Amino acid sequence: MSERRVIVYPPSATGGRTVRIDDRILGTAYSLHDLTVFLQNAGLTGWDELDVAESGLIEWHEGGPEVWEP
Numbered sequence: 001m002s003e004r005r006v007i008v009y010p011p012s013a014t015g016g017r018t019v020r021i022d023d024r025i026l027g028t029a030y031s032l033h034d035l036t037v038f039l040q041n042a043g044l045t046g047w048d049e050l051d052v053a054e055s056g057l058i059e060w061h062e063g064g065p066e067v068w069e070p
Helices: 032-041 049-054
Strands: 006-011 017-021 024-029 058-060
Touching: 017 032, 024 032, 032 049
Parallel strands: 006 058
Antiparallel strands: 006 017, 017 024
């Protein structure tokens, strides 16, 4: 997983952020919890919300882990 590219796109006009790993869209996360579940399902088992928020693996666009609304 550490070699994969994780991108969290800017919040949409309706809220939530699209999450992508490599060329695969995982869905829209509406919270750090949602993002954590997506990443756990993609292979980051054992990670919690703090691990995700502090990870250097994630490329955050237009706001970090605390930004979920436009």
